Amino acid sequence: MAGISIRNLVKKYTPTSAPVLDNINLEIADGEFVVLVGPSGCGKTTLLRIIAGLEGITGGEVFIGDTKVNDLGPADRDIAFVFQDYALYPHFTVRENMSFGLEIRKTPKDEIERRVQAAAKFLQIEHLLDRKPKALSGGQRQRVAMGRAIVRQPKVFLFDEPLSNLDAKLRVEVRTEIRKLFQKYKTTMVYVTHDQVEAMTMADRIVLLKDSIIQQVGSPYDMYTNPENLFVAGFIGSPAMNFFDAKLTGDGMMDINNTGLKAHVPPHLQQALQSHGKTEFVFGIRPEDFQHDPDGDVKFTVEVVEPLGSDTLLFCPFGGKDYVVRVSPDLQAKVGQKLSFTYDPGKARAFCKETGKAIR
Ligand code: ATP
8 A cells, every 4th residue: 555645746738739738746645545636628537547647746755655656657556456447358258357457466366366366346347257348337447447546556546537438326336345345455545536526426536637836735625614715615515606796894794795785794803804904805605505484684585495404505596697506305495485584604604705715
């Protein structure tokens, strides 16, 4: 097992193009599960492939454990890569797919058999060992791809969007399998996804990339409760945080969305805004941090009601923007109904209008 250290990493695909990754610094601890997440094209697959040695770098250093691996090929890095499309050999059986990498490394036959059996048992694919990939479902193929990685007993597991070809139900199942796999083997894992729900549910730490740089690194809780900027606040959480254009009007109040509607500014934000000398800012509040209250400051007219069973989402246009409120199904809200809300002041966040940075 080993940690990964990425120092001042720069990646350009051509000498004249803009960097896809620009001065990335990241320390991944030995035995940590890190998820790289971000919108399409942000460079997460490139970063994973660089760790694997499948992609060269323009500048910086990559260490696996204490070894600088800049000049080492994929086969010499002691990593296992699980691909989105499984990358199984179609003419090999499941057993052959799982044992092939070990045979190349001249692992003794009885040791190969022992490891294949143990991995197959863990992944519940023992009954499939003599089948070929075409006779397997998507979820079973993904398990075989994981089995092939497990038997190698690598220092690091790398996953590139391994669940994207599975349907929604299977995705949740295999997500849990991967987390169990991590808990059993405690091997360092780096996992790429564009899905923030996967990132939140699986990661010890999330690395959120955009515009060639790391926007924030933190535990799922940190990213959710203390986003560093508007992008992070909008990306992590579903439905996303609600944002209002806010302007201080004195007496601890703010005008929201230039509508003349006034709401209270939470005390911690009043202090932060004062110390930053800001009177105009973006006010953020998550859908679940509103509470229905007939005396509340925020008044919405419900446009769409989405019952989810455990709770209900209300979509409410206001001042030219759309907002989402998560309420109890017992409220039995109706389309067209006017409802007033308060919000949990401790959960409200403020961001700079110009830079998007959190104001704390
Ligand atoms: P997605 O979620 O869509 O897979 P990603 O975050 O994994 O995106 P990358 O695949 O790492 O993004 O790509 C980052 C950027 O680098 C993109 O703009 C992409 O077009 C570009 N890119 C990727 N591979 C190459 C390549 N071989 N040559 C030139 N540009 C590339």
